[in-house]
Amino acid sequence: MSKMEADARSIYVGNVDYGATAEELEAHFHGCDSVNRVTILCDKFSGHPKGFAYTEFSDKESVRTSLVSDESLFRGRQIKVIPKRTNRPGISTTDRARYRAQTTNYNSYLSRFYSGFNSRPQGHVYRGRARATSWYSPY
Numbered sequence: 742m743s744k745m746e747a748d749a750r751s752i753y754v755g756n757v758d759y760g761a762t763a764e765e766l767e768a769h770f771h772g773c774d775s776v777n778r779v780t781i782l783c784d785k786f787s788g789h790p791k792g793f794a795y796t797e798f799s800d801k802e803s804v805r806t807s808l809v810s811d812e813s814l815f816r817g818r819q820i821k822v823i824p825k826r827t828n829r830p831g832i833s834t835t836d837r838a839r840y841r842a843q844t845t846n847y848n849s850y851l852s853r854f855y856s857g858f859n860s861r862p863q864g865h866v867y868r869g870r871a872r873a874t875s876w877y878s879p880y
Contacts, residue, residue: 755821
């Protein structure tokens with residue numbers, strides 16, 4: 742079974758209460774045939790829930806049935822239910838992170854030479870050969 746097939750049978754559930762469990766979400770969507778898996782996403786550093794989840798069903802028809810639960814109340818909060826978006830092939834999260842790191846590095850490189858409002862070069866700037874003059878000239 743491919744990832745795209747699983748994504749086609751899955752929904753995104755937004756505005757999930759931070760104290761919710763996978764079992765409670767599964768019970769909320771119990772009327773939509775069989776639920777294969779409920780994944781509540783958590784922050785990888787703190788371990789705290791992010792406030793949304795993915796629910797995978799056994800068939801695509803269950804996705805359509807579950808969309809009726811959009812804007813329903815779950816643990817006192819109005820949840821958002823939409824079909825899960827399938828990531829496009831070729832654009833992975835690691836590629837996006839690499840691009841962000843490259844632009845950040847380039848921007849920090851530029852910021853060493855250009856700063857503030859006047860955009861005049863800062864730091865070491867080549868000013869040509871030293872000239873033999875008898876007076877001091879800082880510029």
